[in-house]
Amino acid sequence: MKHPVDAHVGKRIRHRRWMVGMTQQQLADCVGIKFQQIQKYETGMNRVSASRLWDIAEALGVSISFFFEGLEGAGDQARQAEGDRITDKEALELVRSYYAIPEAQRRRLFDLARVLSEAA
Template identity: 40%
Template structure:
């Protein structure tokens, strides 16, 4: 999510840390393990401390009413491609009334998917 937020391609990140974009892709998908030193180098390129990558790693899901429960769900959503795209374009919807209608539509779609 941080790489995408900064507008850095997998190729550029890979070049910065001495890897191919394919290897970066495998790290992002979780199909390959990453060494602590590579994780540190990635943090340097992405300008974040190494603990950034362990946020919420305490284990288990927090109940929604627990501190951080809703925040954890929001962060999980924003790590998806769709979440990033939605976060980028939603503010471009003009006017609070139209944004409210979009929100109401999404809520209605979510309610229908639970049936």
């Protein structure tokens, strides 16, 4: 049975890997393991050791604390619902596309989105 913390860390690994456009195979190559092990980490079926998490964080360009963000509010249903939204593949693709837009246009798009959300 998977532990909720292992599942959370796995989701954060998958989220960050997807955000940087890296495949499971590419991440596995960076940390010197097989992609099947990345799959097991991402589903929470296998725990990630501290040293392996360090290697994964280095490969994904984040600090170790990134993988634990959101755990302190796990009991808060509103925050959990917000966190679930960002794991949606469409939302992640939108965020990745957003950051591919040049900064000046991205700022204007952000302002537009804020105005539309307030009007909804």
